Every structure is written in C-alpha cells, then in structure tokens.
Amino acid sequence: MRAAYIEQTGPASNIKVGELPDPTLTANQVLVRVKVAALNPVDTYIRAGHVPFELPMPFVVGCDLAGVVEAVGDDVTKFEPGDRVWGSNQGLLGRQGTFAELAAVDEQWLYPTPEGVTDEAAAATALVGITAHLGLVEEARIQEGETVLVSGGSGGVGSTVVQMAKAHGNRVVATTSNQAKVEYCQRLGADLVINYRTENVAERVREELPDGVNVWWETARTPNFEPAFASLTLGGRMVIMAGRDARPEFPVGPFYSNCNKLLGFVMFLASAKAQANAADDINRWLTDGVLKTRVDRIATLEDTAELHALQESSTIDAEDKVTGKLLVRM
Amino acid sequence: MRAAYIEQTGPASNIKVGELPDPTLTANQVLVRVKVAALNPVDTYIRAGHVPFELPMPFVVGCDLAGVVEAVGDDVTKFEPGDRVWGSNQGLLGRQGTFAELAAVDEQWLYPTPEGVTDEAAAATALVGITAHLGLVEEARIQEGETVLVSGGSGGVGSTVVQMAKAHGNRVVATTSNQAKVEYCQRLGADLVINYRTENVAERVREELPDGVNVWWETARTPNFEPAFASLTLGGRMVIMAGRDARPEFPVGPFYSNCNKLLGFVMFLASAKAQANAADDINRWLTDGVLKTRVDRIATLEDTAELHALQESSTIDAEDKVTGKLLVRM
Incomplete structure (x- = not known):
C-alpha cells in the first residue's frame, strides 16, 4: 500500500x-x-x-x-x-x-x-468531535441551562465545542481575535461572541452574564487563567487540553475561594466506551446538520x-x- | 454577654x-x-x-x-x-x-x-474536620484502595486529612519539614512520611509508589504544582484550599496530558447537608478515638x-x- x-x-x-x-x-x-x-x-x-x-x-x-x-x-x-x-x-x-x-x-x-454523511465530514470531525464531546460530557459534566465559554471559538476544537454545546442545549459564549472570526462564531450559533483583542473578556462576561459562566473551555496553547477565574460562576469548571510547554501564572486565591475546578484531559486516554458514546452523538449531529467541521x-x-x-x-x-x-x- | x-x-x-x-x-x-x-x-x-x-x-x-x-x-x-x-x-x-x-x-x-467527647476536642476539630471531610469525600471523591498524599501533614488541616484518610481506609503519604513532625505524622498513622527539606518528594513517591498517588492534598500557602503533577497517577486529583495571594507557575503540559484535575474549595460555601454528613463521620471517629486534634x-x-x-x-x-x-x- x-x-x-x-x-x-x-x-x-x-x-x-x-x-x-x-x-x-x-x-x-x-x-x-x-x-x-x-x-x-x-x-x-x-x-x-x-x-x-x-x-x-x-x-x-x-x-x-x-x-x-x-x-x-x-x-x-x-x-x-x-x-x-x-x-x-x-x-x-x-x-x-x-x-x-x-x-x-x-x-x-x-x-x-451514517448515510448522507461524507467521508470528508466524518474524517474532519473525528478527533475534534470526540475531544469536544469528552470535555463537555465526561469532564465538565455539562448540565442543562448552563453557559459554556469557548476561548478560541473559531479554531478546530473550539468551533466544534461551540456547535456541540449548542446542540446540547446550552448557552454559548465564544471569544476570538478578529471580525471575520466573530462572524464565523456567530454563524456557528454562539449566543455571544467577544473579540478578545478589542474587548476585556471578563468585564464583558460579567456585564452580560452577572453570575458568570459555568464552564470555560480554553483552547489557547497558553491558558490565561486570570480572565477565566474572573468569569466563572461559583463552582465553575475550566477545561484545558492543550499547552504542552506553557507555564502561566496561576492565581490561587480566586480559584479556590470560588470553588473552581480545573479539568485536564487528552482524548486518547479516554475509554473506548466514552469515545463510542461521543461517536453516537456526533453521528446524530452530523446527520442532522447541526455539527459542521x-x-x-x-x-x-x-x-x-x-x-x-x-x-x-x-x-x-x-x-x-x-x-x-x-x-x-x- | x-x-x-x-x-x-x-x-x-x-x-x-x-x-x-x-x-x-x-x-x-x-x-x-x-x-x-x-x-x-x-x-x-x-x-x-x-x-x-x-x-x-x-x-x-x-x-x-x-x-x-x-x-x-x-x-x-x-x-x-x-x-x-x-x-x-x-x-x-x-x-x-x-x-x-x-x-x-x-x-x-x-x-x-457525643458522650465521651470533650468540648475541647469537638471545637478543635470543627472547621478542620469538616474541611478535611469535604475535600476527601465531596471534592476528591476518594475511593477505597486509593493513596492520598498530604503536603504539610503535620498542620491543622493536614494532620486531620492524614487521620481521616486512614480512618477511611486509604493509604496515606505525608510530607513535612523536620524530624519531630515526621514522627508526629507517623503517630497519626501515615504509611510513608517524607521530609521535604531533605528529600525530593516526587522522586521518593515514584520510588515507593510507581503508579503515583491518586490524590495530592496541598496545604501550603503557595502550592508547588511541579512535584504534585510529577506524583499524581493518570487521572489523579489535587486539592487546594489555601493560598489567597499565591501566583505560582502552572506546568500545563504535565497536568492535562496526565488527565489531572485541580479541585479548589472553601468549606463555608459547602451545603449544610454536605457539612452535616461530615459531622456524622467526625462524631463517629472522635468517639472511636481514630481522630484526634x-x-x-x-x-x-x-x-x-x-x-x-x-x-x-x-x-x-x-x-x-x-x-x-x-x-x-x-
């Protein structure tokens, strides 16, 4: 071959x-x-x-x-x-x-x-789709009515998390870095999109969502903990799955005093059962057209x-x- | 009054x-x-x-x-x-x-x-006991057979976590800073005590427990993430509940690639039910003499x-x- x-x-x-x-x-x-x-x-x-x-x-x-x-x-x-x-x-x-x-x-x-789903769509969604599902369902254990913020909402994993959280029935905030990406995140269904180069994310979140967000999904290779912890609700969760060499400062006080959780994971260490569970939903959402990569x-x-x-x-x-x-x- | x-x-x-x-x-x-x-x-x-x-x-x-x-x-x-x-x-x-x-x-x-428990013992155990219980049971969701490392095992919360994890049937590693405290942690029932001033904690943990520890309970006001993440098992949890002004470096790669979780909490934001559940166990352990403050x-x-x-x-x-x-x- x-x-x-x-x-x-x-x-x-x-x-x-x-x-x-x-x-x-x-x-x-x-x-x-x-x-x-x-x-x-x-x-x-x-x-x-x-x-x-x-x-x-x-x-x-x-x-x-x-x-x-x-x-x-x-x-x-x-x-x-x-x-x-x-x-x-x-x-x-x-x-x-x-x-x-x-x-x-x-x-x-x-x-x-599934019938009607192209090989291109299935292959393109595979790792990012399973990753997004594992993070939302297995790690963050997202609940109905919760708000998810996706930091880097236009990227490979980010755009998948935005769509999947919407498909799951959640309110979604996306942050991104320019106007074209803002519009892309809006097309993906994000309820609120913040350009982090021109706006203060934590301030804008607190303005629009006084209680904060329940889940902050970080896709940046250097997670910025400061705005995340300033934006999370009491007991809110932050998901990280990238940043191999990053060593940012970690503000301990805001994190523990707000009962926050930081959840790290890599897709390939999840069980076959959890990944198959993700694939079931992905197949359904690809078929319904609510998930596009x-x-x-x-x-x-x-x-x-x-x-x-x-x-x-x-x-x-x-x-x-x-x-x-x-x-x-x- | x-x-x-x-x-x-x-x-x-x-x-x-x-x-x-x-x-x-x-x-x-x-x-x-x-x-x-x-x-x-x-x-x-x-x-x-x-x-x-x-x-x-x-x-x-x-x-x-x-x-x-x-x-x-x-x-x-x-x-x-x-x-x-x-x-x-x-x-x-x-x-x-x-x-x-x-x-x-x-x-x-x-x-x-409980009868036979002095007011001194009850008052002295109150906040530290409930804190230790919430962290082990509600936050870390500690399981039978798991190993807990208590960083600062001779302190107020630390010594309570050591005893409570033992009462709960877990293997306990304690770290502390001098020989008198090493002996105190041993008397509390710790299975392994490491003097962190004279030994490399992560190396010693890996020597004695090749799979690592399931839970790292940090009591230091500046959590040291490096040895913690080097010591945790795949999917291991770190508990922090102190360090208001600390801003240590956070090694992102070792954390997420090992599927670790960081759990912050403060006792006073836990539900009355969770605290009463802690008090039940504390009363039992005070009565049985397995918990001493x-x-x-x-x-x-x-x-x-x-x-x-x-x-x-x-x-x-x-x-x-x-x-x-x-x-x-x-």
Whole structure:
C-alpha cells in the first residue's frame, strides 16, 4: 500500500510517501480502505517526537480516518466488508496511523458512517468531535441551562465545542481575535461572541452574564487563567487540553475561594466506551446538520509533509494560515 | 454577654473584649452557651478585612464552637435546652462569630457532641474536620484502595486529612519539614512520611509508589504544582484550599496530558447537608478515638487578640510557633 510515514521522528521533511507492506489483521481488527485522512496538531507533535510514545518504525502518521471496510478479523462483530466507517485514536500508544491506503484498526475505535454523511465530514470531525464531546460530557459534566465559554471559538476544537454545546442545549459564549472570526462564531450559533483583542473578556462576561459562566473551555496553547477565574460562576469548571510547554501564572486565591475546578484531559486516554458514546452523538449531529467541521483544503497523500509544515506554521502569530481541517483524499 | 469583637477590620489589636447585648433568636436558631471556641487562620483573614464579607458591627470573631443549648427558636427540631452541641461556619457570610459567652446559631450548622467527647476536642476539630471531610469525600471523591498524599501533614488541616484518610481506609503519604513532625505524622498513622527539606518528594513517591498517588492534598500557602503533577497517577486529583495571594507557575503540559484535575474549595460555601454528613463521620471517629486534634494551648476570652497575633506569626518562616489548635475556654 502507499503510505505517508517516517523512519525517525523529526521535522515535517522526514515524512516520506511510498510503498509499505499491507497491514495484517489481529482477531479484533478491521482492515479499512482509507478514503479520507484528516490532520490534527497532535500528528505534528508525534511526528516531531514531542509525545513520549514508542513509535513502530516505519511509522504511518495520522490519527483520523474515514473509509470502507475491506476485511475483518475473526472476532469482529460490529462491521463487515463494504461498511462505511470512521474513526480516530490511531497513530498513538504504539498503534500505526491513518495516512495510508489501508489501516488495520481495532474494532473498538471505529464507528459507522451514517448515510448522507461524507467521508470528508466524518474524517474532519473525528478527533475534534470526540475531544469536544469528552470535555463537555465526561469532564465538565455539562448540565442543562448552563453557559459554556469557548476561548478560541473559531479554531478546530473550539468551533466544534461551540456547535456541540449548542446542540446540547446550552448557552454559548465564544471569544476570538478578529471580525471575520466573530462572524464565523456567530454563524456557528454562539449566543455571544467577544473579540478578545478589542474587548476585556471578563468585564464583558460579567456585564452580560452577572453570575458568570459555568464552564470555560480554553483552547489557547497558553491558558490565561486570570480572565477565566474572573468569569466563572461559583463552582465553575475550566477545561484545558492543550499547552504542552506553557507555564502561566496561576492565581490561587480566586480559584479556590470560588470553588473552581480545573479539568485536564487528552482524548486518547479516554475509554473506548466514552469515545463510542461521543461517536453516537456526533453521528446524530452530523446527520442532522447541526455539527459542521470547516475544511481548509483537501490534498493528496503526496502532500502530507507539506500539510504538516503548514499546520505547524499556523501558530499564535499566524493563526489565519489554516482556517479549517487539512484533509488528504486517497 | 462577654465577647471578643471588633468595631472595624484591621490588626489583631483591634479585638476588644467586653459586654455586648445577648443575641436574639430567629425561629431556626439555637442559643448556645459557648464552652470552648477554637481559632482558625481564616478568623485572622476575616478580622483583617481580607475576605470580602460584609461584617455586622460590632462583629464577634471566630468560626468554631462547642457548648450547651440554652434556648431554641420556634422551628428548631433537632435540639433542646441542655443538649451538648458543636459547630463551625460562624462569623462568615454576615453571621456573627463564636468567641462569646453566647452564640445564636442556625440549627443546620450545629451537631450533637457525643458522650465521651470533650468540648475541647469537638471545637478543635470543627472547621478542620469538616474541611478535611469535604475535600476527601465531596471534592476528591476518594475511593477505597486509593493513596492520598498530604503536603504539610503535620498542620491543622493536614494532620486531620492524614487521620481521616486512614480512618477511611486509604493509604496515606505525608510530607513535612523536620524530624519531630515526621514522627508526629507517623503517630497519626501515615504509611510513608517524607521530609521535604531533605528529600525530593516526587522522586521518593515514584520510588515507593510507581503508579503515583491518586490524590495530592496541598496545604501550603503557595502550592508547588511541579512535584504534585510529577506524583499524581493518570487521572489523579489535587486539592487546594489555601493560598489567597499565591501566583505560582502552572506546568500545563504535565497536568492535562496526565488527565489531572485541580479541585479548589472553601468549606463555608459547602451545603449544610454536605457539612452535616461530615459531622456524622467526625462524631463517629472522635468517639472511636481514630481522630484526634492536637491542641497547642487553652486560653481565656481575654487572650483573643494575643491568640490572633500568635496565629498570624505562625507563617512559613516560623511554622513551629503554633503546633496545634488555639482554644479559648469561657
């Protein structure tokens, strides 16, 4: 099969595209003919060697995929050849990735792609969708009537959290950094959008929501605790799932005296059951059209190294370089 | 009645001792003839004006008390005159305090003092005991078989958490700062005691408990997140309930990538139900002798200002000045 892979961790230019042996199946695995693979920032961290996993070499990059079942292992019960499936959580914890014509995936990490949902939509939503769901449901245990603030509401995870919290029936505040993104967050359904470059977020929140917000979802790589704690209700929760190298100051007094909780998590350590629960809702919301993931471009497998470089260049200082998911169609 | 009170917030010398009118009862209140009142660090913050409460003036200082019911309001059902009671959560949120011959206390904040338990023991355990219980049970939701590390295991709250986690059937690690305190923590039942001045806590924890600790209870006024996050298990929880002015660096990567949770709380914002639940266990453990609160000295009401000053001088640099609760016997 053709695959995008590395032989050692390092820069994006380490990614080669070429022939690798087709994967063999264990009893619990499904052989997926990949139609679309989607890139996430964590793909670049893994490729660079910043995440302390043992990588099987040559290592196929990528976490997310959507495709068609080609074959199934002896113990597989949920799928059969010809089924359309999508999944995430590959290329992690010793598993091979998804940027290849074929992928052998444990049955527990695959979900049916509903009729009417494209492979592009399913692959683009996989990791960000499961992440958003885990954070809202498993971590923050969001309740009806609560308000969620999404700091960075136009980003990959952020835009998904905005839509998902709305689909869940919550009031949503989004913060973002320019007028185009403000309008995008409004189109996503946010009830209140704050441009954090021109407005004081905590002041605006207190003006509009005197009791504060119940959940602050931080997507910035350096979480800014000050406005978050100033905006949370008594007993409010802050979710963080990014910022590997960040070491911001932590204002202890406002945090504990307001009975706040800080909830850290990474999607790939959540149970298969929690992730499948997320996938059920995602499938429903993709079908109903209430969850849409913005796609920046659809490239080919040969472009994988270039996509990694592009993703890496999309940092705080050049955050508009990538305005949606980077996909590869096989 | 004689009382220790202030007419305006400020230094310990603002505390006067003299006659104030006896309190009048509302329908839900119990008039308690105070036998013993106990001092807590928060008493000094409130007196100094550092906690943003409106204080009724003249304001009687103090949160904790043990005594005997003198009279009850019309709607009181749990107590009658002559009952021995203890309680905490006074002198807060607009309520008058406990350093007086009489205190009018809402029925919901009072608990029966078991036979065989002295007023000194009940008053000394009140706030620290409820705090320890809330943190372990309501916040950390501690489970059987888990390990709790108490950072500052010989202090007021710390020594209570050590004993309570043992009473709850957990394995306990305590850290402290000198040999006398190491021995005290051992006497309290800690399974492992680490002198943090002479040993690297995180290294020692990983040596003795390769999986780490499930709960890190921080009592230091400046929480040190680094060793805590290095010591927690996957999904481990850190409890903080002190450090009003602290702004330590927060290592975001180790926290979220290990799915850790940071739980802040203050005892006085917990529900009456949760506090009563704590009091039930405390009464049982005081009766069984598995929970003992160390008393530094028993003074008189006239000494209240001096006790406040002593409590305030017992900071990080002079942490041995007070080695137990400061009590007043009426």
